Amino acid sequence: RKEVEQDPGPFNVPEGATVAFNCTYSNSASQSFFWYRQDCRKEPKLLMSVYSSGNEDGRFTAQLNRASQYISLLIRDSKLSDSATYLCVVFRGYSSASKIIFGSGTRLSIRP
């Protein structure tokens, strides 16, 4: 079982729709959580950090549920430009050689 798991999708939704996807992690000692966005054949870029209290950035809302060990990303009023792969990233902690774990990504496609 992978330490960080995401539904690979693709999620195919119409423009203007709301879409949400989750990411589960297995290491309860994980400390920090992030969502990165990766466009096709491009490098990943930070979308937003995920805070314990949840946080919002415009149309994007991220939530963390430590009890159930998952994080979520909600996109409201989706735009064509939101089409990308969304990577869940978990920072494990300072004692491990492999401190940052990337999920394999959820592919999102917005149709007109």
Next chain:
Amino acid sequence: NAGVTQTPKFQVLKTGQSMTLQCAQDMNHNSMYWYRQDPGMGLRLIYYSASEGTTDKGEVPNGYNVSRLNKREFSLRLESAAPSQTSVYFCASSEVQEDNEQFFGPGTRLTVL
């Protein structure tokens, strides 16, 4: 500011050949990283350098070596390439190791025949 640059963008090698992937950043970041990305696997950390003069193994270091040449540059060497090393390689940097944001280079697409 160019950010993080990588060379080459594409490379085809034969099994057993060697090569070095170059990475440079102009953001005065302390930490640098090398990842590989394979379909369905996500990014996996090969090596990282928390600061100039230090390097440590990541999740998949076998078959690779690295050099932190100075604060700006971090190179990845394949001594004897194998088909299993066919992948997209990304270099990244962050201000400090535990920083929230990593900045990635555009990647190197490597094929080993």
